[in-house]
Amino acid sequence: MNTPRFYTLTASCPDQAGIVARVSSFIAEHGGWIFESSMHTDHEEKRYFLRIEIRANSLPFLLAELRERFAPIAEALGMDWKISDSAVKKRVVLMVSRQEHCLYDLLARWQSKEMNIEIPCVISNHDTFRGFVEWHGIPFHHVPVTPDNKEAAYAEVQRIFEDVRGDCMVLARYMQILSPELCRAYPGKILNIHHSFLPSFVGAKPYHQAHARGVKLIGATCHYVTADLDQGPIIDQDVIRVDHSDSVDDMVRYGKDIEKAVLARGLRYHVEDRVLVHGNKTVVFR
Amino acid sequence: MNTPRFYTLTASCPDQAGIVARVSSFIAEHGGWIFESSMHTDHEEKRYFLRIEIRANSLPFLLAELRERFAPIAEALGMDWKISDSAVKKRVVLMVSRQEHCLYDLLARWQSKEMNIEIPCVISNHDTFRGFVEWHGIPFHHVPVTPDNKEAAYAEVQRIFEDVRGDCMVLARYMQILSPELCRAYPGKILNIHHSFLPSFVGAKPYHQAHARGVKLIGATCHYVTADLDQGPIIDQDVIRVDHSDSVDDMVRYGKDIEKAVLARGLRYHVEDRVLVHGNKTVVFR
Amino acid sequence: MNTPRFYTLTASCPDQAGIVARVSSFIAEHGGWIFESSMHTDHEEKRYFLRIEIRANSLPFLLAELRERFAPIAEALGMDWKISDSAVKKRVVLMVSRQEHCLYDLLARWQSKEMNIEIPCVISNHDTFRGFVEWHGIPFHHVPVTPDNKEAAYAEVQRIFEDVRGDCMVLARYMQILSPELCRAYPGKILNIHHSFLPSFVGAKPYHQAHARGVKLIGATCHYVTADLDQGPIIDQDVIRVDHSDSVDDMVRYGKDIEKAVLARGLRYHVEDRVLVHGNKTVVFR
Amino acid sequence: MNTPRFYTLTASCPDQAGIVARVSSFIAEHGGWIFESSMHTDHEEKRYFLRIEIRANSLPFLLAELRERFAPIAEALGMDWKISDSAVKKRVVLMVSRQEHCLYDLLARWQSKEMNIEIPCVISNHDTFRGFVEWHGIPFHHVPVTPDNKEAAYAEVQRIFEDVRGDCMVLARYMQILSPELCRAYPGKILNIHHSFLPSFVGAKPYHQAHARGVKLIGATCHYVTADLDQGPIIDQDVIRVDHSDSVDDMVRYGKDIEKAVLARGLRYHVEDRVLVHGNKTVVFR
Structure with a gap:
């Protein structure tokens, strides 16, 4: 079993139209390949939750830069978020x-x-x-x-x-x-x-x-x-x-x-x- | 599916040695054939529980007489008991x-x-x-x-x-x-x-x-x-x-x-x- | 329970980078609000599967036009796809x-x-x-x-x-x-x-x-x-x-x-x- | 947890009326106290199965003698049987x-x-x-x-x-x-x-x-x-x-x-x- 190295983005924010588009377009712009993704909307709380695994080697930069580049999007969407690295146990x-x-x-x-x-x-x-x-x-x-x-x-x-x-x-x-x-x-x-x-x-x-x-x-x-x-x-x-x-x-x-x-x-x-x-x-x- | 008619004896009483012997010997004496039987002892409460299905046609008498004949045994053992008839819905x-x-x-x-x-x-x-x-x-x-x-x-x-x-x-x-x-x-x-x-x-x-x-x-x-x-x-x-x-x-x-x-x-x-x-x-x- | 009317897009296609971005951007461009979404990649078969529920009233056009507008994207991605309407039982x-x-x-x-x-x-x-x-x-x-x-x-x-x-x-x-x-x-x-x-x-x-x-x-x-x-x-x-x-x-x-x-x-x-x-x-x- | 020492009799034999009575009367005659018992009749195969745990200290003899005394009953009923001792791991x-x-x-x-x-x-x-x-x-x-x-x-x-x-x-x-x-x-x-x-x-x-x-x-x-x-x-x-x-x-x-x-x-x-x-x-x- 050779699971590739991936970065895992987990986030939650107030629900609105366009969240997936914003996040996935950002990933796609940089050639990022999504390995697994899950989304959930809590319709009562009007809150959106997502988890995305991106293949590390599909991106042209390292984790620190990924975080830096993603931060403005997260802020615009009012996200609680983090990105972890599967290579770090x-x-x-x-x-x-x-x-x-x-x-x-x-x-x-x-x-x-x-x-x-x-x-x-x-x-x-x-x-x-x-x-x-x-x-x-x-x-x-x-x-x-x-x-x-x-x-x-x-x-x-x-x-x-x-x-x-x-x-x-x-x-x-x-x-x-x-x-x-x-x-x-x-x-x-x-x-x-x-x-x-x-x-x-x-x-x-x-x-x-x-x-x-x-x-x-x-x-x-x-x-x-x-x-x-x-x-x-x-x-x-x-x-x-x-x-x-x-x-x-x-x-x-x-x-x-x-x-x-x-x-x-x-x-x-x-x-x-x-x-x-x-x-x-x-x-x-x- | 032809389940035979049977009588179901359910009973509970204080636990002691010899309960199964008393009850099953009574049934056997009259030729009774046990179709299914289950016993349980609650060791904390020191109480014995049993349920026995007897084929109706293996006994030489009817339900009323079965009850009458069993009553003294039940009393001797201090039982709460009843016998029901599978033919009575x-x-x-x-x-x-x-x-x-x-x-x-x-x-x-x-x-x-x-x-x-x-x-x-x-x-x-x-x-x-x-x-x-x-x-x-x-x-x-x-x-x-x-x-x-x-x-x-x-x-x-x-x-x-x-x-x-x-x-x-x-x-x-x-x-x-x-x-x-x-x-x-x-x-x-x-x-x-x-x-x-x-x-x-x-x-x-x-x-x-x-x-x-x-x-x-x-x-x-x-x-x-x-x-x-x-x-x-x-x-x-x-x-x-x-x-x-x-x-x-x-x-x-x-x-x-x-x-x-x-x-x-x-x-x-x-x-x-x-x-x-x-x-x-x-x-x-x- | 008042579940809103929604359109359900289901699709599968060969896996590649950027699928979610393409699909979700298309929806977002038209103001579409995603109610529920699920994705799966079969890594062995290298095939991508998705299911997205879009609130019907968030889109400025009807189902027929949604299908028409989505068709070129689906074609470009090599999709098997369909869109159904929750109002049609x-x-x-x-x-x-x-x-x-x-x-x-x-x-x-x-x-x-x-x-x-x-x-x-x-x-x-x-x-x-x-x-x-x-x-x-x-x-x-x-x-x-x-x-x-x-x-x-x-x-x-x-x-x-x-x-x-x-x-x-x-x-x-x-x-x-x-x-x-x-x-x-x-x-x-x-x-x-x-x-x-x-x-x-x-x-x-x-x-x-x-x-x-x-x-x-x-x-x-x-x-x-x-x-x-x-x-x-x-x-x-x-x-x-x-x-x-x-x-x-x-x-x-x-x-x-x-x-x-x-x-x-x-x-x-x-x-x-x-x-x-x-x-x-x-x-x-x- | 102090589970008492017990002997476990397991047996199977052709089904007939009176099996429980024979076995349980034998146990009761010697003052044996049944700790747990389970019976099953396979009505298709017409075969009877039982498992009985007897408190070891309720019997006036040891396991060897228990086996010896039980053997004729087992033989009369055509049993495959054995008795084990909870004290022997x-x-x-x-x-x-x-x-x-x-x-x-x-x-x-x-x-x-x-x-x-x-x-x-x-x-x-x-x-x-x-x-x-x-x-x-x-x-x-x-x-x-x-x-x-x-x-x-x-x-x-x-x-x-x-x-x-x-x-x-x-x-x-x-x-x-x-x-x-x-x-x-x-x-x-x-x-x-x-x-x-x-x-x-x-x-x-x-x-x-x-x-x-x-x-x-x-x-x-x-x-x-x-x-x-x-x-x-x-x-x-x-x-x-x-x-x-x-x-x-x-x-x-x-x-x-x-x-x-x-x-x-x-x-x-x-x-x-x-x-x-x-x-x-x-x-x-x-």
Whole structure:
């Protein structure tokens, strides 16, 4: 598989006639070849969203110049926009606790290059997976979190994240509630996997809640973390069927399979710049 | 397809050693041939549930005598129990409003004998479907419901239900909240289809709620009606994927497909005596 | 819901740089407002596919002139293309046999205006559903098919289809194999629902085949009819879980739910011009 | 989670009246407490299948005596039967090649004790994962397979399997066709994950086949290996939705998620003695 290098433009702006024409004519003028494109209009919010992959080698200039030349168009259209480069891997910092399923799953995807990311380090509030992570050649940071040291602990997490120039942080069943400061420092950059089909069963022990209510499907939700617990923009969700014969332990076990699949999908959408956040909702160009 | 006539024993009782032996030995002593059997132990509640289909023609006596002979065993085991006869069709009263999808769906299943039920009448708060229902040879009752006549209206519904000797009532997108009196009169006999994946989005306009929250799956829930709105025991649920491009109207449209499928499944489980209610949860022997 | 009137352009052509720019600039020049747009590049086949909805009232001319003005651009790009008008409902001829589930389902969707179609008539090889269809005010044609009269029967079907100016024909569990002549006369215009997850279980009695093989999921496939039985381009598919306890009859029953859902989805994609056929495959812009 | 120790009886025999009574009375006579039980009658084949978990500490004798006492009953009923002990972990030999997704997935489940198995060794035709496997403290055997050495290679595999007293062998994307001798030596003991929804796309490169056919769902199948390639009894299957925008590489990527989930489920059913094979089909008591 030889996917060519491409630049990905993602943008949103107030809807009006002529947006595609302006953007695509600009690309075409410079000989740019569109590899993949997706558009969406939110007719209620009257807002336009687009994502365009342009083959890098079809353009006669480099990324910096592309950005410079596109800026006036974006400004005229009132765009929130960015352009990323497929040759520059996103740097994903994993946060884990004592459950291995998401960690093993993401490392297998990283190892096999299924996911085009770098993992500059793993941070955990326990030392459990140091050996496993380091065996993969990835630095491991043990940052214990106690009721008393939360502020200092999350300051340390933030220091490490900045130090490794992280692009995003993934709470891979991290099981701790981040400080509001950390949440606010990185809007749209911290992904969590919550082990319920949100908005059902917010907070602690969702499988116990699901079992008590007698639901017939359980789920998992990948969302961006905000300061409001489990209330951030949803990126992806999935469910699996359960029945009366399933105990809470069975639900936990089934749930793991959903959690790792949904987290991996959400993370892939994120690192491929397929997710555009607007308010508390997402546009996901799959 | 020639399914033989059978008697269906459903029962639940405190768990202990020897329950299956007692029940199955009783059946075997009389030459009874078990066609299908399902058991479940709720280890938390220490309660045992069973459902057994016995070929009617393998027994040397009729249903009344079967019940009489089984009663002492049931009493000794502390059972809640009943025995039904596959040759006696359940009488299902449909309650509809102005949406046709569940009505058409259930009449098609009744018409094709896919579902082994009788429909003694359809009751509606609108006259919209009189022609369609009567064309099928089914009596139609128009019982208008206004803010002022609720008590009288539901008394009339109850009168009709009793009059036609209804076994269960199905709210096939009836869109009205029954009176608490009616709910309490028929516990475990009124089925509703709620157009969300409960416990998310209780109450009115669940698709609007789902759209506002930005969920990536929408669902429907078939449950028994209790006096607490949308809080009754869940029989079945299902979901369908949506994304940012789906408006509320799209969700309503997709949702209909889930609603009718889940309601039909739930109703089939109910009329085949596959649902055992315990507290606010169900055991469903599919 | 007040969806505005719009024109839908669907097109495919050899891939090259600048296609979107050409097309969208043409639309923008005339003040055209794009309501929804989807693009796809088949990188293997080096072919480009697009679908654009333009608000009708944003253009200063009517459809005929839009087509005339767009023609030279389409020619320059080597396009297969067409433009349809959302105000002109597709005329869908239903072909049925003796099973009601797809018929009831489609008529409910037509009745509730969920599907933006006209049904100029229903054709059947049996007289079974005459009353039901005519009750809806839809003409019903009984065209018996025997081993001896196939040629004449399908000539009659074609005559009726032409007579009512049908846009497409839907085999809603029609259970007969059309003549090769009829198949060839309407490529991409005849939709079938096959009761298996193709390419598994081609031909007769697929549920029996599935039961014999012991599969754990059964499915249904909506596809365009070609002269090769069950080999035409697939529009949509779905599956449902079964297990050892399900007899062939159970599979038939479950299967109906999948069949009607998949057929309805496939038909909606078709009448909304969301399906572009290329070779034996489809691009479906949902 | 403290699941008590239990003995699992699995059996099948010709159907007749009184089987449950015979078996359950035998258990009850000795004070045996049934923890979970499942029964199934194949009415076509007139064959009865059962699986019963008995709490070990409710019986006044050990497993050997349980087997001895049960043998005459089993013989009288013409049973194929066995009784296993939950305290004795199944010894699962993993066979891998150069793809990591199933290997990581199974090791994570083993590591977290989610799956109650021992992995006495991993065998591979490549040396790729030696380090990873050995890091987990599991012996790794590199047994290269070439067109010329197949017989010797599979003799070596068999020797290792016998040497470690393997209970079953799992082809976790092993990508080689076992010798007919090996297949025949362990009927119902070798599990494979095939990367298609069988019986579609037997043999090599199923995702390429699926892409060429234009299917809208792709799948994976866990089945017992027989000497007929991809024709053995199916244990579990699942599918995932794809569309025109998905390349073969995308399908391979999506497929991995299905493969590992289906293989893990199939293996769990197998090691928990939930799978009963009859002819070329399975009864799976989930």
